[in-house]
Amino acid sequence: MNTNEQPFYSRADTLKSTMRTRKLLKILLFIVIAGLFLYHSVYFESLSERKEQLEKSQFNADDFVQEFWNRLQKEVAQAVPAHHLLQLFESDMETAVKRYGKTLGVSEQHSYLVKGEGRILSISDDFILLDLSSKAGAEIAVRINYIFGNEIRDASGLVNVSDFPSTVEFNAISSVINSIIKSKVLPPILESVDIGVQLDFFGAATVNEESPQINPLKVVPVQLSINSE
Numbered sequence: 001m002n003t004n005e006q007p008f009y010s011r012a013d014t015l016k017s018t019m020r021t022r023k024l025l026k027i028l029l030f031i032v033i034a035g036l037f038l039y040h041s042v043y044f045e046s047l048s049e050r051k052e053q054l055e056k057s058q059f060n061a062d063d064f065v066q067e068f069w070n071r072l073q074k075e076v077a078q079a080v081p082a083h084h085l086l087q088l089f090e091s092d093m094e095t096a097v098k099r100y101g102k103t104l105g106v107s108e109q110h111s112y113l114v115k116g117e118g119r120i121l122s123i124s125d126d127f128i129l130l131d132l133s134s135k136a137g138a139e140i141a142v143r144i145n146y147i148f149g150n151e152i153r154d155a156s157g158l159v160n161v162s163d164f165p166s167t168v169e170f171n172a173i174s175s176v177i178n179s180i181i182k183s184k185v186l187p188p189i190l191e192s193v194d195i196g197v198q199l200d201f202f203g204a205a206t207v208n209e210e211s212p213q214i215n216p217l218k219v220v221p222v223q224l225s226i227n228s229e
């Protein structure tokens with residue numbers, strides 16, 4: 001008998017040990033690979049960093065409208081004279097819409113920047129009624145109450161709904177704009193105007209092309225001033 005020959009049961013134990021070692025190595029390798037995958041897949045961020053990013057991303061309607069309002073004042077030159085727009089509404093609504101209207105999405109509602117001068121016929125709780133031609137009666141109704149719509153935002157052409165993450169931010173713009181009108185644009189005029197005074201106006205109107213209500217045309221004011229000439 002060869003004393004150097006390894007017993008059968010010893011070789012079997014060695015084989016089992018080798019197999020166990022290989023299995024453990026495979027498991028270990030799998031754990032390492034899985035760990036590396038998770039490490040590169042998961043992004044860790046401190047609470048302070050997350051809070052800072054959220055604060056930066058939050059939309060501030062007041063700041064946005066301040067810049068918007070300043071830009072809007074320069075749009076007077078682009079506004080259509082009210083008497084011309086009224087004539088188009090009566091004779092060629094399609095041209096009025098294509099040439100001057102601003103539309104949010106697909107709608108029959110179109111908003112317009114308008115300007116003009118008219119003689120004050122009457123002042124009520126809701127409107128200042130203006131006569132543009134001194135013979136046609138009230139053609140413009142400058143809104144001085146219940147200012148809550150989107151006329152100015154939409155008519156300006158300066159704001160695109162796709163630039164905002166949600167309609168909440170988009171609608172907040174109109175809310176701040178309307179607050180400016182009620183707190184800054186209207187009070188100085190309402191304290192000094194009277195019937196018969198000539199009033200210059202620049203503002204926005206929204207008209208439904210299928211059922212236009214233009215007698216008179218309701219205008220939300222951006223600028224109002226007494227014409228003393």
